[in-house]
Amino acid sequence: MNKNIILYIGILIFGLVAPFIFPAFKVQLSILCVLIVLALTWNIQGGEMGYNTFGNILFYGLGMYLCASVQVGMFFPLAEWTESGGEKTFVHTPAQFFQGMAVGLVVAAIIPTIIAGLIGYAILGLRGHYFAICTLGLGVAAGEISGGIEIIGAGQGFTTPPFPDVGGLEARGEFFYLLSFGALVLTFITVRAIYSTRFKLILNAIRDNEDKAEAMGIETMKYKIIGWMISAFFCGLAGGIMGGLVGYIDSTDVAFDGREMGVFMVLMAILGGKGTLWGPVIGATVFHIFKEGFWTFFLGWQYVALGVLIVVIVIYFPEGIMGWLREKYPERFGEVIDEADRKAQVELK
Amino acid sequence: MDFMVFQYPMITIQACLDGILLGVLFALIAYGMALQWGVMNIINIAQGDLVILGGYIAYFMYLYGIHPAWGVIVSPIIMYFVGVGIYKLVINKVVDRDLFISILATFGISILFMQLMNFAFGADVVLANSGYGTTFLFDSNVVLPNSKIFSAFISILFAICLVIYMKKSKLGRAIRATAQNARAAKILGVDTEKVYAATFGINAALCGVAGALISITFTIHPYMGLPYTIRSFMIVIVAGLGNLPGVAMSGMGLGVFEEFADYILGTEFRIGAVFLLLVLILVYRRFKLSRKREYLK
Numbered sequence: 001m002n003k004n005i006i007l008y009i010g011i012l013i014f015g016l017v018a019p020f021i022f023p024a025f026k027v028q029l030s031i032l033c034v035l036i037v038l039a040l041t042w043n044i045q046g047g048e049m050g051y052n053t054f055g056n057i058l059f060y061g062l063g064m065y066l067c068a069s070v071q072v073g074m075f076f077p078l079a080e081w082t083e084s085g086g087e088k089t090f091v092h093t094p095a096q097f098f099q100g101m102a103v104g105l106v107v108a109a110i111i112p113t114i115i116a117g118l119i120g121y122a123i124l125g126l127r128g129h130y131f132a133i134c135t136l137g138l139g140v141a142a143g144e145i146s147g148g149i150e151i152i153g154a155g156q157g158f159t160t161p162p163f164p165d166v167g168g169l170e171a172r173g174e175f176f177y178l179l180s181f182g183a184l185v186l187t188f189i190t191v192r193a194i195y196s197t198r199f200k201l202i203l204n205a206i207r208d209n210e211d212k213a214e215a216m217g218i219e220t221m222k223y224k225i226i227g228w229m230i231s232a233f234f235c236g237l238a239g240g241i242m243g244g245l246v247g248y249i250d251s252t253d254v255a256f257d258g259r260e261m262g263v264f265m266v267l268m269a270i271l272g273g274k275g276t277l278w279g280p281v282i283g284a285t286v287f288h289i290f291k292e293g294f295w296t297f298f299l300g301w302q303y304v305a306l307g308v309l310i311v312v313i314v315i316y317f318p319e320g321i322m323g324w325l326r327e328k329y330p331e332r333f334g335e336v337i338d339e340a341d342r343k344a345q346v347e348l349k
Numbered sequence: 350m351d352f353m354v355f356q357y358p359m360i361t362i363q364a365c366l367d368g369i370l371l372g373v374l375f376a377l378i379a380y381g382m383a384l385q386w387g388v389m390n391i392i393n394i395a396q397g398d399l400v401i402l403g404g405y406i407a408y409f410m411y412l413y414g415i416h417p418a419w420g421v422i423v424s425p426i427i428m429y430f431v432g433v434g435i436y437k438l439v440i441n442k443v444v445d446r447d448l449f450i451s452i453l454a455t456f457g458i459s460i461l462f463m464q465l466m467n468f469a470f471g472a473d474v475v476l477a478n479s480g481y482g483t484t485f486l487f488d489s490n491v492v493l494p495n496s497k498i499f500s501a502f503i504s505i506l507f508a509i510c511l512v513i514y515m516k517k518s519k520l521g522r523a524i525r526a527t528a529q530n531a532r533a534a535k536i537l538g539v540d541t542e543k544v545y546a547a548t549f550g551i552n553a554a555l556c557g558v559a560g561a562l563i564s565i566t567f568t569i570h571p572y573m574g575l576p577y578t579i580r581s582f583m584i585v586i587v588a589g590l591g592n593l594p595g596v597a598m599s600g601m602g603l604g605v606f607e608e609f610a611d612y613i614l615g616t617e618f619r620i621g622a623v624f625l626l627l628v629l630i631l632v633y634r635r636f637k638l639s640r641k642r643e644y645l646k
Contacts (some may be wrong), residue, residue: 052449123628125635129392129448130645133582137627140575144621259463263456270453300468307461314454315442 012185019177026173030245032288033180037187037238038261039268039280041231044191046266047274048200049227050207051124055135057262058142059116059232061255063108063239065152068160068249070107071100082153094164101244105179108240109233116232120225127210136258143256158249176245183241187234188281194230195277203227207275263310264291271313273322282321359490364608366493372604373501374559374566376597377508378577379584381555387590388528388548389444391451395435396581397574398462399553403428403560404569405470408477411564417477420561421503425554432553436546444545459574466571476568500562507558511551512593524548528591576620583627586634586645 019026038060045051072081076090092100119138126134152158163172194200202223205213214220239255249255256262264287272283294305319327326333382396393399406427407420439458443451481495515521526534527544535541563569584603588595603623610622634645 052452122632122635125639125644126631127644129452130586130631130635132449132452133392133579134628134631137579137624137631140579141621141624141628144624145618148615148617148621259460263460266453301464303460303464303467307457307459307464310457310460311439311454314450314457315439318450 015181015185019174023170023173026177027245028288028292030173030177030180031242032285033177033184034238034242034245035264035268035288036281036284037180037184037234038265039272039284040187040191041234041238042265043269043274043276043280044203044227044231046269047276047279048195048203048207049224051127051224052132052266053135054132054258054262054266055123055138056231056235056265057139057256057258058135059112059235060239060242060261061139061142061146061251061257062112062115063236064243064249064255065146065158066111066236067101067104067108067240068158068243069152070104071097071161071244074100074103079151082151082158092161092164094166097161097164100161105237105240109237112232112236112239113229116229117225120228121221124221124224124228136262139256139258139262143252143258146256147251153249153251157251157254160243160247160249162247176241180238180241180245183234183237186237190230190234192277199223199226204275263306267310267313269320270318271320273320273324273326276320276322279320279322286321359487360612362487363491364612365605366491367497368605368608369601370493370497370501370566370604371607372601373504373597374562374600375577375580375584375603376600377504377555378559379581379588379596379600380508380511380593381552381559382578382581383585383588383590383596384524384555385548385552386585388524389440389545390448391440391444392448392455392582393552394452394455394578395459395462395574396552396556397577397579398459398466399428399432399556399574400560400563400577401569401571401574402431402462402466403557404564405466405560406557407561407564408470408475408569411477417479417561417565418499420477420564421558424557424561426557428557428560429550429554432550432556433546435553436549440549441542441545459578463571463574470571472571474568474570475564477564479565494566496566500566503562504559507555508593508597511555520544520547576623579624579627583623583630587630 018029022029038056042053042056045053045056069078071092072078072090075092075096081090123131123134123138146152163175202213202218202220205216205218206220206224210220243249243255246254268284268287269280270283271287272281273279290309291302291306295302298305317324378396378400382393385391385393403420403424406424407417410420410423411417435458439454440451443454479496479499481499484493484495484498485491486493515525523534523539523544524547526537526539527541527548531541534544560569580603584596584599587599587602603626606626607619607623611619614622631645638644
């Protein structure tokens with residue numbers, strides 16, 4: 001246990017100083033933090049609960065739009081802002097910007113949580129592939145519908161408030177990095193905390209056999225909804241941060257981007273190993289490094305690579321990195337191996 | 350919101366006819382989806398992209414001066430081999446696995462196809478002009494392009510041919526046997542691997558026909574695949590697997606729904622309405638079944 005605490009503190013310190021060691025990668029590191037948050041929250045559904053959702057992108061996109069709208073709407077008329085597009089007729093003062101961001105992030109986290117609670121009862125009653133397709137539909141529908149709403153920019157997109165003139169680009173990068181790293185730490189602590197309680201066991205029971213879990217007296221629906229609400233909270237938060245970081249929100253290409261972000265979160269969790277705490281973190285890191293390398297050197301072919309990557313991971317690597325490690329070093333994962341039994345099994349083969 | 354559609358009967362008739370003619374095409378794609386779902390127990394997210402690929406084959410024939418209607422013959426033949434190729438490369442590894450694996454793997458194929466088509470054919474919206482002219486009904490208040498009538502006719506023709514083929518031929522019998530019980534079929538000497546490959550090929554060929562017809566009647570674009578997948582999925586879950594009249598009816602119903610959504614909500618919400626309808630249908634079924642303490646299987 002002691003070793004773990006040292007490890008966590010080490011990672012925390014590394015995370016805090018990372019942008020100062022690698023100043024050129026600030027934005028990439030911030031995006032990585034957001035990706036890890038998304039992978040961790042997807043893992044609550046896909047890994048622990050066995051509900052493979054494509055719909056968490058809904059909360060991410062909602063959070064993005066909500067945060068930006070609140071940030072603008074608190075001080076200026078929203079409709080005129082979006083109408084002016086790229087040309088800024090209104091300028092946030094630094095105080096307004098940070099105030100708006102703070103309130104915006106709170107709203108961006110809370111409203112998706114409420115929405116998850118409201119639709120959860122209807123959607124989470126579906127199982128297996130029906131749930132997957134239904135949530136896929138939900139995400140795409142949200143993108144298409146938000147692309148038709150005038151007040152948030154419709155098809156032409158929504159420019160989020162630019163970072164105020166304090167410290168220039170450096171300060172902007174550090175601000176968003178610290179924000180996303182804070183979100184990551186918060187998410188990780190929450191997820192770790194809930195994984196050490198009975199809640200995780202209930203989620204696993206739902207994954208393994210929902211009917212039996214219900215027969216044992218667990219109100220499965222309640223726990224499924226709570227799990228989804230936790231995911232929605234952090235997805236919304238991540239979306240809000242990402243909106244500010246990217247600086248521009250488009251309905252189908254940035255916010256409700258089921259073809260990119262929506263698949264990324266699934267892929268990262270599977271690549272790392274679903275149903276583990278560290279899997280999504282490792283998966284997201286590996287995936288992000290791979291993706292950025294590919295995006296930089298083979299521009300234009302990224303979706304081809306992505307498609308191939310999905311197929312390869314899903315078919316040949318469904319257990320992920322953590323699953324592979326577990327197979328290789330079972331002792332490290334606390335599995336006790338009876339040597340005699342193993343030998344007997346090998347002989348049987 | 351615009352409810353003019355109900356005040357003028359001619360617009361209503363126009364929307365209904367358009368919807369029915371469009372729905373026949375949807376039903377053809379959905380038939381392919383029901384086939385592979387029933388036989389191989391996979392859900393193919395790349396269905397729509399196969400349709401679009403088929404459409405591009407017809408479009409290219411049009412570019413090289415051949416009448417695009419011939420695409421109805423050529424496209425399924427090429428698509429059959431594309432389908433078999435996809436089966437050999439990817440699908441045969443996901444057939445016995447969890448359905449979600451197949452969804453995710455075909456999602457990957459879908460992204461791959463989308464981007465490859467984008468490279469190969471460009472990101473423009475294209476259509477193959479068939480030059481069939483239009484039919485005017487009711488004092489030219491209702492306008493029907495002949496190409497739509499042609500496409501509906503061809504779809505019905507192909508569907509009938511396929512039904513007869515499935516009933517009478519040896520391969521059709523093998524496919525139906527595999528759908529009923531793959532293990533028993535294997536024991537009785539059916540080469541299920543071949544049956545699966547043929548099923549996926551036939552599905553791709555159907556998509557090819559539908560795509561060729563879509564390129565004549567509507568427009569095609571590399572990124573337009575997913576809505577077709579969702580539509581066919583929706584039709585199949587409304588009708589149920591192996592319910593052919595149901596597939597035809599719900600396909601036409603969906604077509605009419607879309608045309609009315611187009612008139613009432615505006616074109617920008619058309620795809621959104623389709624996806625929302627899917628969610629609503631699933632939720633409705635879920636509440637209906639949950640009264641009996643069951644769930645969608």
